[in-house]
Amino acid sequence: MSIIRYNFSNPINTALLLYILYSVQRILYPPLSKPKTIPHEFKSGYTWMPKTHPPTVLFRTYTPRTLVKFDGQDGGRILLAINGTVFDVTAGKNFYGPDGMYGNFAGHDASRGMAKQSFELDMLTPIDDPIDKLTDLRADEIENMKGWYDHFANKYIICGKLVENEEHQTEAQSEVQIPT
Numbered sequence: 001m002s003i004i005r006y007n008f009s010n011p012i013n014t015a016l017l018l019y020i021l022y023s024v025q026r027i028l029y030p031p032l033s034k035p036k037t038i039p040h041e042f043k044s045g046y047t048w049m050p051k052t053h054p055p056t057v058l059f060r061t062y063t064p065r066t067l068v069k070f071d072g073q074d075g076g077r078i079l080l081a082i083n084g085t086v087f088d089v090t091a092g093k094n095f096y097g098p099d100g101m102y103g104n105f106a107g108h109d110a111s112r113g114m115a116k117q118s119f120e121l122d123m124l125t126p127i128d129d130p131i132d133k134l135t136d137l138r139a140d141e142i143e144n145m146k147g148w149y150d151h152f153a154n155k156y157i158i159c160g161k162l163v164e165n166e167e168h169q170t171e172a173q174s175e176v177q178i179p180t
């Protein structure tokens with residue numbers, strides 16, 4: 001039986017051992033400071049761990065009254081709904097923030113405005129009313145809304161579903177069936 005003996009007098013062995021110890025401590029205790037360039041792909045291993053976990057988005061239901069709290073007026077998250085789907089559009093706060101061109105949509109069901117290509121206030125349903133059924137829209141307007149829906153689905157995070165306020169919840173939901 002042969003016993004492998006580590007020979008410290010050999011500088012190559014010593015260098016190798018130091019390298020292994022260094023690599024192990026990098027894995028066990030990754031540095032918390034941001035590197036100059038943030039790694040965007042996994043190559044040989046991670047060498048940097050963010051201080052905190054990135055924010056997670058919880059998919060949940062919103063009613064017109066709970067959605068309106070996310071109008072960005074307080075500098076917080078901005079949500080809007082299209083055809084029953086709630087999008088987190090905080091990343092587009094230049095559009096939907098208090099001074100944004102489409103700020104009226106923030107915290108609201110934007111379906112009618114998207115369909116009719118109008119950001120006027122009368123496109124919005126009062127938050128205490130049942131959700132807009134959109135039954136009077138023409139086919140081309142529905143198509144228009146579908147186009148915007150796709151744009152938002154590609155650009156923003158879907159974070160919930162718009163349902164009726166409690167007192168209207170026995171009524172049918174407002175979703176227009178978008179032709180696929």
Ligand code: HEM
Pocket residue numbers: 089092095102113114116117118119148155
């Ligand atoms: C005065 C006419 C308008 C002008 C000059 C205008 C201009 C623009 C510009 C420059 C963008 C940014 C495009 C990009 O960088 O991707 C944009 C996006 C957009 N516009 Fe308009 N727009 C007009 C009318 C409207 C109307 C009437 C609506 C109503 C629905 C509308 C809804 C939107 C939406 C939803 C976006 C996408 C924003 C996003 O990606 O979050 N726009 N518009």
